[in-house]
Amino acid sequence: MTPRQLETFKRLLFDRLTETFRGVQHDLRTNAAREPFAQEDPGDEGDSSVHIEHEDLLLRLSERDARIAQAMQEALNRIDRGEFGICLDCGNAIELERLMAVPWALRCADDQQIREQGTQEHAPTL
Numbered sequence: 001m002t003p004r005q006l007e008t009f010k011r012l013l014f015d016r017l018t019e020t021f022r023g024v025q026h027d028l029r030t031n032a033a034r035e036p037f038a039q040e041d042p043g044d045e046g047d048s049s050v051h052i053e054h055e056d057l058l059l060r061l062s063e064r065d066a067r068i069a070q071a072m073q074e075a076l077n078r079i080d081r082g083e084f085g086i087c088l089d090c091g092n093a094i095e096l097e098r099l100m101a102v103p104w105a106l107r108c109a110d111d112q113q114i115r116e117q118g119t120q121e122h123a124p125t126l
């Protein structure tokens, strides 16, 4: 994958992540106005690494959104580690087409399918 492509995915992930949190962040601010709330660290905005500062934020998302938000954060970390777009199971490159649709995909289409078939019979082990 070229640095340019990585940059594209990074922006894509940041946008989606921001979008996902937009609603709950608004809620947080509303609460902060009503009751004393831990001060938000102004932070350094130039930092490219992503941290979800408040576990709280994740709890406010629906289960599905929280899972995706964590997956997106992990994908951004993988970009920083140079592991983005590499299948966890077989180590081959994940299809670009698949990454465009699901930028946080961890596995190539084949391995994902195998995994999904497997989880129908067995509980997923973490």
Ligand SMILES: [Zn+2]
Pocket: 087, 088, 089, 090, 091, 092, 107, 108, 109, 110, 111
């Ligand atoms: Zn694979």
